[in-house]
Structure formats: C-alpha cells, structure tokens
Amino acid sequence: MTEDNAAAETDPDDATESVEDSAEEPVEESPPAPLLTLRDGLPPVTDTDEGLAKAAAAIAAGSGPVGIDAERASGYRYSNRAYLIQLRREGSGIWLIDPIGLTTMQPLIDALEGTEWILHAATQDLPCLSDLGLHPSALFDTELAGRLLGYPRVGLGTLVETVLGFTMLKEHSAADWSTRPLPEAWLEYAALDVEVLVELRDALAAELVSQGKETWARQEFDWLRGFEAPVRTDxxxxxxxxxxxxxxxxxxxxxxxxxxxxxxxxxxxxxxxxxxxxxxxxxxxxxxxxxxxxxxxxxxxxxxxxxxxxxxxxxxxxxxxxxxxxxLPVRSPRTEGPPPPRAWADKDPVAARRLTLARESVNALAEARHLPAENLLTPDFLRRAMWTPPKTRDPGALLDGIIEILSGFGARGWQIALTAPLLTDAVLHAETN
CATH class of the missing domain: 1.10.150.80 (HRDC domain)
Incomplete structure (x- = not known):
C-alpha cells in the first residue's frame, strides 16, 4: 500500500465522527448584497421646454457614455411611447425627463449627438426613443453583453448584483407609467435603473476583451443601431x-x-x-x-x-x-419560409438530416464559446439555410454560397465566420450518410 493510499483510507469510526462534527458546525451564509441607492438623491422631473434645455446643457457638459432607459405603459396603453426617460452621465448626474408635455426634444437630441448610449435590452427602448427623434451614434447593450459572456441570467438586477455586488429593487417594473403625477417611489425605481449603467458597462466591456469577444459585441451593437421593431402580419x-x-x-x-x-x-x-x-x-x-x-x-x-x-x-x-x-382565412397560410421542423422528416428526409447536424454543431460550438446558441446564429437563419442550401456540392463554392445566404439574412460577420463552415459540413455529410 502506498503512502497516498494509506492516507486515503480512514477508520469508519473516524469518518463517522468527522461527519458528525461537520454537521454540528453552523453553515456560514453569505451576507446579502448591499441595496443600491442614489448617490446624489432623487432629482426632480424635467417636464418643461426650459427645463429640458437646462438638462441638455448639463448632459452635454458631462463626459463619457450616457446611461439611458425609458419607461412605457405596456399593459395599459395601446401606444409604445415613452412616458419617462432617464439619463445619467459622469459629471452631469441623473436626469428624469417627462416627454409628454414637451414641444421639442431637439436640445436633448443635440446633447446626445456623438455620444455612446448604454442601454439594457436595447430593442425594448430604441423604438420609443426613435419616435422622439433620439437615435444613437453608438451604443452598448448590457443585456446583450451579458448573453455573449455566457451569464445564465441577464436581467438588469441580476447582472448588477453578479457583476457589481448591489441588489436592486424591482417593485414597479409593471407600473402604469402614463400616471400623472408619477409617485416618488416609482421615480426612485426609474432613476436606479441608470444609476450604475456606466459602471456595469465598463465591467462587462473588460470581460468581453478578456474573453476575446469584443469584436463580436461591437458588431452586435452596430447592428442594433439600425434596429426597427418588426411589423407583424396577420x-x-x-x-x-x-x-x-x-x-x-x-x-x-x-x-x-x-x-x-x-x-x-x-x-x-x-x-x-x-x-x-x-x-x-x-x-x-x-x-x-x-x-x-x-x-x-x-x-x-x-x-x-x-x-x-x-x-x-x-x-x-x-x-x-x-x-x-x-x-375566409385559412388555418395555416402559406409562407415563403420552410415548413415547421417537425414536418421536415416527411417532406424532405435529407433536409431533416442537414438540420439535425447543423443544430448539433452550432449548439456544441455555442457551449464551447459560452454563449446561447441563438446568439451564435439566429435559429430562423439556420433553418432557412438548411432547407434550401446552395445547389453546388463543391466544398469551396458551397461555403461561399452559405456565406452569401447568411449575409443576406442579416447575420453579422462574426456569426458567419464561426457557423458557415459548420453549415457547409452539415450539407455535405447529410447527403453521404
């Protein structure tokens, strides 16, 4: 018996005693994360043209990126308009702007020109901000950054607690923000949403660099600048x-x-x-x-x-x-896209094999790169490419064709570089098996 093996063996009585001893020891719980508070107190609501000019001047005099959030009245109003806009920039503090009674947003438009916006889940807020004439010159989406970094939960409160160590109250997320006047507790909640966006952005940006995903994120953020809410048909x-x-x-x-x-x-x-x-x-x-x-x-x-x-x-x-x-309408209208994946095996068994192989490869790569598969490649893009791939089976020409298809769908360069070879292999192997 080696010395290591001898050390590994223990007397049964000793083992029992050690278990009992450990059971008696209290389990130390981690102290709760401190509650996030407003460092400069709650600012008044800006709801006049004169007040907006003052706010815009202060924001323009600040430095660095601008944390921005908007509150809508989803679940209460038909429109998707912004009923409150929150902004924070270093050197200017937090500003709460009520756009409903304003005659112009031009001072704020001018103040934000050339700045980087920091938003969380930008696709939710960009449409209502765009309706007010506010368009980002550059942006950083903290939710999307969290997804690319592989965080399992990317809500703002969770990221702030995980990355920065603060707990955020989320008591009024479903409030009717068209209410006037807005209660002070609601305003404090709204202000807290931008209180540490700059710090969160800097921490996530450093992680993106360390994981080699900075270029991916920048391409995603550039794509978001042109985002428009999809118009649903039927x-x-x-x-x-x-x-x-x-x-x-x-x-x-x-x-x-x-x-x-x-x-x-x-x-x-x-x-x-x-x-x-x-x-x-x-x-x-x-x-x-x-x-x-x-x-x-x-x-x-x-x-x-x-x-x-x-x-x-x-x-x-x-x-x-x-x-x-x-x-009279039909139950399932014809669409230009592929049929539901469950029908592929009956309609086109080879296409079904292509889809299975492509999904497996993309999922495996996403897991290896620590990000959700849907962020590596939009599932609809994958399905469409596998339903009607290029006709050629020359590997080089096929790869070029799939690159062209994915580019036409709107896939970003980093996504195409990583997934086009996988889709090419799926096409070739599905027909040889």
Whole structure:
C-alpha cells in the first residue's frame, strides 16, 4: 500500500465522527448584497421646454457614455411611447425627463449627438426613443453583453448584483407609467435603473476583451443601431386560445373581432386586452351569435368593453357570417419560409438530416464559446439555410454560397465566420450518410 493510499483510507469510526462534527458546525451564509441607492438623491422631473434645455446643457457638459432607459405603459396603453426617460452621465448626474408635455426634444437630441448610449435590452427602448427623434451614434447593450459572456441570467438586477455586488429593487417594473403625477417611489425605481449603467458597462466591456469577444459585441451593437421593431402580419393569428376555434368561418370571426378590438383600443389608447380579453374573442368565435342578447349571454364573454361595445362586436360577427368563401382565412397560410421542423422528416428526409447536424454543431460550438446558441446564429437563419442550401456540392463554392445566404439574412460577420463552415459540413455529410 502506498503512502497516498494509506492516507486515503480512514477508520469508519473516524469518518463517522468527522461527519458528525461537520454537521454540528453552523453553515456560514453569505451576507446579502448591499441595496443600491442614489448617490446624489432623487432629482426632480424635467417636464418643461426650459427645463429640458437646462438638462441638455448639463448632459452635454458631462463626459463619457450616457446611461439611458425609458419607461412605457405596456399593459395599459395601446401606444409604445415613452412616458419617462432617464439619463445619467459622469459629471452631469441623473436626469428624469417627462416627454409628454414637451414641444421639442431637439436640445436633448443635440446633447446626445456623438455620444455612446448604454442601454439594457436595447430593442425594448430604441423604438420609443426613435419616435422622439433620439437615435444613437453608438451604443452598448448590457443585456446583450451579458448573453455573449455566457451569464445564465441577464436581467438588469441580476447582472448588477453578479457583476457589481448591489441588489436592486424591482417593485414597479409593471407600473402604469402614463400616471400623472408619477409617485416618488416609482421615480426612485426609474432613476436606479441608470444609476450604475456606466459602471456595469465598463465591467462587462473588460470581460468581453478578456474573453476575446469584443469584436463580436461591437458588431452586435452596430447592428442594433439600425434596429426597427418588426411589423407583424396577420397579428390576429396570435390570439390566445384560437386553436379551439373550428372552421374557416370561425377563424373569420376571430379576425373580425380582433380587428374591431384593435381599432377601438388604438382610438382610446388602451391596451386591447383591457377592452375584452382574448378568451372572450374565442368564446364568441366558437358560437358566432347574431344578436346582442345572445352574445352577452355567452359564458366567458366579458371584459370592460363587452357590453359597452356590444354593437361593434355583433357587427364584426355579422361580417364574418356574411363573407364569401374565398374571403375566409385559412388555418395555416402559406409562407415563403420552410415548413415547421417537425414536418421536415416527411417532406424532405435529407433536409431533416442537414438540420439535425447543423443544430448539433452550432449548439456544441455555442457551449464551447459560452454563449446561447441563438446568439451564435439566429435559429430562423439556420433553418432557412438548411432547407434550401446552395445547389453546388463543391466544398469551396458551397461555403461561399452559405456565406452569401447568411449575409443576406442579416447575420453579422462574426456569426458567419464561426457557423458557415459548420453549415457547409452539415450539407455535405447529410447527403453521404
């Protein structure tokens, strides 16, 4: 027996005693992270043109990047407008700007010209900021940086606690920010969202450099500068529970009720679900009643606007009933993209093998590079490339063709460089196995 093996063997009584001793020792818990507070106190809300000019001058006099956040009234209002804008820059402190009563945003537009914006989940805030004429010259997205760095949870509060060691309160994230005046507790919550964005940005930027992902991030951030919220076609098809509706005329009822609800919601600037919920639309589309009494008698047809707009709902249902057959919607409209992946094996077994091989390779590379697979390559890009790859099977020409396809979809250079060879191999191996 070697000395190492002898040391590894212990008397059973000794082992029991050591377990008992360790069980008696209290487990030390890590102290909670300190609560993040405002270092300069809560600033007043800027809601006049004169106040905006003062705020813009202070921001312009500051230095470095600008932390920016916006609060909307999702779940309460139809519009996606910003009801509060928070900004922080070194040397200027925090500014809370209420854009609703302002006649111009030009002073702020001028002050931010040429600065780097720091946002968290930029795709949520960029559209409403763009509506106000605010467009970034450069930006850094802390959420996206967290994803590229492989953090398992990338909410702002979690990243601030993990990276900077502060706990953030998230008590008012779902508040109705169209409320006036805004409560002080809400304003403090909003201000805290930009309190340490500069510090968080610097820490994440250093990690990106150390992991060799700085170029990836810069390409992603440059792409975000041109981001526009996608326009959904046939948005009514996203009605929750619509799968329970039978027949094309039932689908027409869903479409007409949804469209009428959307018109009313837009007119009143209220989120559509506050007029009537999706469940009420589905209930009415299942029975398609033809008069007010029958409609209001349906169990489940409820909501603030059920009775108030009952005439509109009956008219919408009557339109669905009177439609010609060729006007009725189909269950699954034809699209230009590939079929659902579950149907590939029946429609094209070789394409199904391509998809499986490509997914496996991309997932493995993403795991090795410590980032989500969907950030390495958008899943829709992968599916489209594998459904209709280039016809050539010359390896060099095939690689060039896949690079061209991914570039046309909008994949960034770093994504193409890493994944195009994997997709090329998937195409070649799927047809040889």
């Amino acid at each position: 948005a009514w098809r996203r009605t929750s529970g619509m799968h329970r509706v039978r027949g094309r005329r039932g689908l027409a009822a869903v479409r007409e009720l949804w469209t009428e609800r959307d018109r009313i919601a837009q007119q009143r600037d209220v989120t559509p679900s506050r007029i009537i919920p999706d469940a009420a639309i589905v209930i009415a589309a299942q029975d398609v009643p033809q008069d007010k009494a029958a409609l209001l008698g349906l169990k489940g047809f409820h909501g603030r606007g059920a009775e108030r707009y009952v005439t509109s709902w009956v008219k919408a249902l009557n339109r669905a009933v009177s439609m010609d057959e060729d006007e």
